Amino acid sequence: MNDESKTPKVKMAGKGVEVFYGAKQAINGIDLEVYERQVTALIGPSGCGKSTYLRCLNRMNDTIDICKVKGLLTLDGEDIYDPNIDVVELRARVGMVFQKPNPFPKSIYENITYGPRIHGLAKSKADLDVIVEKSLRGAGLWEEVKDRLLEPGTGLSGGQQQRLCIARAIAVQPEVILMDEPCSALDPIATAIVEELIGELREQYTIVIVTHSMQQAARVSQRTAMFHLGDLVEVDDTETIFTNPSEKRTQDYITGRFG
Amino acid sequence: MADTFPTDNNTVAPRRRDIGLKQRYAAERRFQLYGKLAIAFGLFFLALLLWTVVSKGYTAFLQTSINLDITFDETVIDPKNERNENPMKLLTANYPKLAEAALYQKLGIDPKDKAQTKAADALISKGARTQLRDMLVSNPDLMNKTQNVWVLASGEVDSAIKGQFDLSVDESRRKIKDNQLEMMDRLKADGSLEGRFNTGLFTNGGSSRPETAGVGVAIIGSAYMMLIVLLTSLPIGVAASIYLEEFAPKNKLTDIIEVNINNLAAVPSIVYGLLGLAVFINFAGMPRSASLVGGLVLSLMTLPTIIIATRAALKAVPPSIRAAALGIGASKNQMVFHHVLPLAAPGVLTGTIIGLAQALGETAPLLLIGMVAFVVDAPATPLDPATALPVQIFMWANEAERAFVERTSGAIIILLAFLAVMNITAIFLRRRFERRW
Ligand SMILES: Nc1ncnc2c1ncn2[C@@H]1O[C@H](COP(=O)(O)OP(=O)(O)OP(=O)(O)O)[C@@H](O)[C@H]1O
Numbered sequence: 001m002n003d004e005s006k007t008p009k010v011k012m013a014g015k016g017v018e019v020f021y022g023a024k025q026a027i028n029g030i031d032l033e034v035y036e037r038q039v040t041a042l043i044g045p046s047g048c049g050k051s052t053y054l055r056c057l058n059r060m061n062d063t064i065d066i067c068k069v070k071g072l073l074t075l076d077g078e079d080i081y082d083p084n085i086d087v088v089e090l091r092a093r094v095g096m097v098f099q100k101p102n103p104f105p106k107s108i109y110e111n112i113t114y115g116p117r118i119h120g121l122a123k124s125k126a127d128l129d130v131i132v133e134k135s136l137r138g139a140g141l142w143e144e145v146k147d148r149l150l151e152p153g154t155g156l157s158g159g160q161q162q163r164l165c166i167a168r169a170i171a172v173q174p175e176v177i178l179m180d181e182p183c184s185a186l187d188p189i190a191t192a193i194v195e196e197l198i199g200e201l202r203e204q205y206t207i208v209i210v211t212h213s214m215q216q217a218a219r220v221s222q223r224t225a226m227f228h229l230g231d232l233v234e235v236d237d238t239e240t241i242f243t244n245p246s247e248k249r250t251q252d253y254i255t256g257r258f259g
Numbered sequence: 260m261a262d263t264f265p266t267d268n269n270t271v272a273p274r275r276r277d278i279g280l281k282q283r284y285a286a287e288r289r290f291q292l293y294g295k296l297a298i299a300f301g302l303f304f305l306a307l308l309l310w311t312v313v314s315k316g317y318t319a320f321l322q323t324s325i326n327l328d329i330t331f332d333e334t335v336i337d338p339k340n341e342r343n344e345n346p347m348k349l350l351t352a353n354y355p356k357l358a359e360a361a362l363y364q365k366l367g368i369d370p371k372d373k374a375q376t377k378a379a380d381a382l383i384s385k386g387a388r389t390q391l392r393d394m395l396v397s398n399p400d401l402m403n404k405t406q407n408v409w410v411l412a413s414g415e416v417d418s419a420i421k422g423q424f425d426l427s428v429d430e431s432r433r434k435i436k437d438n439q440l441e442m443m444d445r446l447k448a449d450g451s452l453e454g455r456f457n458t459g460l461f462t463n464g465g466s467s468r469p470e471t472a473g474v475g476v477a478i479i480g481s482a483y484m485m486l487i488v489l490l491t492s493l494p495i496g497v498a499a500s501i502y503l504e505e506f507a508p509k510n511k512l513t514d515i516i517e518v519n520i521n522n523l524a525a526v527p528s529i530v531y532g533l534l535g536l537a538v539f540i541n542f543a544g545m546p547r548s549a550s551l552v553g554g555l556v557l558s559l560m561t562l563p564t565i566i567i568a569t570r571a572a573l574k575a576v577p578p579s580i581r582a583a584a585l586g587i588g589a590s591k592n593q594m595v596f597h598h599v600l601p602l603a604a605p606g607v608l609t610g611t612i613i614g615l616a617q618a619l620g621e622t623a624p625l626l627l628i629g630m631v632a633f634v635v636d637a638p639a640t641p642l643d644p645a646t647a648l649p650v651q652i653f654m655w656a657n658e659a660e661r662a663f664v665e666r667t668s669g670a671i672i673i674l675l676a677f678l679a680v681m682n683i684t685a686i687f688l689r690r691r692f693e694r695r696w
């Protein structure tokens with residue numbers, strides 16, 4: 001683990017982040033930094049606000065009418081809730097993979113090329129072809145689907161669909177990829193493939209992943225943040241969290257005593 | 260139910276509980292029976308409706324005609340040879356005389372025999388005038404030539420052939436006399452009098468003579484109106500629904516709008532007729548009886564249906580698709596037009612066609628804006644006076660003559676056929692564009 005000796009660059013940071021759903025507060029003031037080219041895992045019992053925090057990072061919370069976000073959230077030091085920041089551009093830089101695979105009911109090819117097309121990332125059909133192959137290879141799906149690119153993405157298996165969604169996210173070349181329980185709908189083999197993939201993606205992207213599996217957090221992440229009831233209990237190197245947590249609540253959670 | 264549990268003195272091998280399976284299956288069977296009964300009930304009335312309409316109306320598609328060798332005799336049509344100076348001459352000539360002369364010849368009647376010729380003249384429809392005139396006007400070379408023509412028989416002959424008259428009553432109380440019946444029998448015997456497919460029913464306009472009355476004007480009027488409804492209410496309805504469903508903030512105002520749209524869908528159609536009369540005719544000064552006004556009134560009526568169907572279709576698109584689009588940086592507009600609307604399209608189309616079918620069958624509002632008019636000539640534009648299919652049915656149903664009864668049912672068959680085609684199209688489109696996710 002030699003990359004931990006250098007101090008990594010902060011990619012995204014939250015300072016005093018509070019989130020309200022109507023009158024109900026879901027996040028009670030959190031400071032959390034996410035380092036560049038690392039996988040940060042968010043863990044904690046159900047309903048503690050992991051997904052809510054994750055959705056703040058690319059402002060998907062904007063789509064929920066009653067949701068209000070307070071505090072400061074930055075990407076490369078820039079306030080992402082600043083009125084001058086365009087949310088569409090932000091989401092092109094901070095991509096998202098959802099809990100349930102949600103490919104568009106279009107062909108595999110169109111699923112991948114949709115993002116690059118709307119962002120004008122490709123000049124020609126040849127460019128698009130290159131992007132499709134690169135993204136599918138990046139998501140470890142190329143070999144399985146290269147002969148059926150024009151078939152509907154919804155016809156793939158669950159695990160393949162989730163990797164298609166990952167390919168779709170990396171096709172727009174984001175800087176950060178957010179993943180909300182990306183393996184919860186997958187079997188152990190597909191999970192292993194996606195986990196391996198996350199390990200490879202880390203070389204190029206900053207990744208934030210929500211997971212309910214302690215083993216998964218331990219396997220794929222470098223840093224882990226423990227949430228509980230809307231609070232950040234602690235955040236540290238994954239190794240430290242799993243071997244020597246400073247908070248009792250973390251210890252109890254990872255050993256399965258509550259949650 | 261303690262007694263169903265095994266006790267030690269019982270010799271029960273597998274432990275079985277009474278979990279009410281019998282009652283559950285019985286309930287299911289009962290429900291299925293109710294369902295089948297309900298469907299049978301509905302089908303019975305549908306069959307009854309179709310049977311009465313078809314049994315009364317199928318004869319309207321056959322019209323009795325007489326085969327005659329007509330000579331376009333110049334001495335009758337244009338004796339002074341003035342048609343080059345006065346083109347009206349060809350239009351006003353005495354065409355019935357040509358047909359009558361041909362009929363005397365065929366029946367071997369002396370043209371001087373007043374009683375016989377009068378009886379024979381009444382066998383031929385007054386519509387023969389336009390039929391022969393149109394032939395000659397479109398083909399002036401026919402002058403002085405003889406042509407074999409099927410001429411429409413009069414409405415009385417048609418009714419007598421179709422058995423709509425009681426021929427057993429005394430001759431003086433009948434519209435068709437014994438000598439005419441005898442002539443008809445002779446014509447029938449040599450194949451010169453028979454029922455032929457009634458193209459006039461589809462092309463003719465209004466007429467007080469049943470044999471020349473048709474739904475041609477009504478079909479054109481209805482077609483114009485459907486086109487206007489489609490062109491106005493589809494874009495307006497879809498735009499309104501997309502805005503309300505995807506963009507509008509959810510607040511009191513949009514709630515009120517929602518309630519009002521649902522109310523509008525339930526407003527009786529006659530109210531839309533009054534509105535159309537007040538706004539389009541009295542205020543905007545549009546012409547009465549025009550398909551344009553009819554189309555606009557029906558658009559107002561169809562709009563809520565389309566909005567409700569479109570909103571339901573938009574709501575049915577899974578949120579995960581929206582999240583996927585937004586998640587890779589699509590703008591809201593792109594999300595709607597690239598993903599949500601295409602997925603909602605089958606629902607929108609179905610709703611639109613159902614709305615159109617409703618509008619096609621609507622009568623009351625059209626009565627109020629004067630579309631219940633006697634229109635003979637096919638409307639060239641939507642601004643010309645026209646009627647509509649259901650209004651034509653309404654007008655014919657009020658006619659006293661027996662021959663209009665079959666026409667009323669015939670027009671209903673035509674209307675039902677259009678409705679069936681539209682609904683089948685709706686089902687076809689839904690099957691064709693339905694996608695799974
Ligand atoms: N759309 C919403 N409207 C209202 N309340 C919400 C909404 N989404 C989440 N909440 C509330 O916010 C709190 C945090 O929810 P969140 O989904 O972030 O939890 P989570 O940590 O992701 O849980 P899980 O592990 O079960 O996914 C919960 O109490 C939840 O009820």
Ligand SMILES: [Mg+2]
Nearest residue numbers: 050051052180
């Ligand atoms: Mg969650």
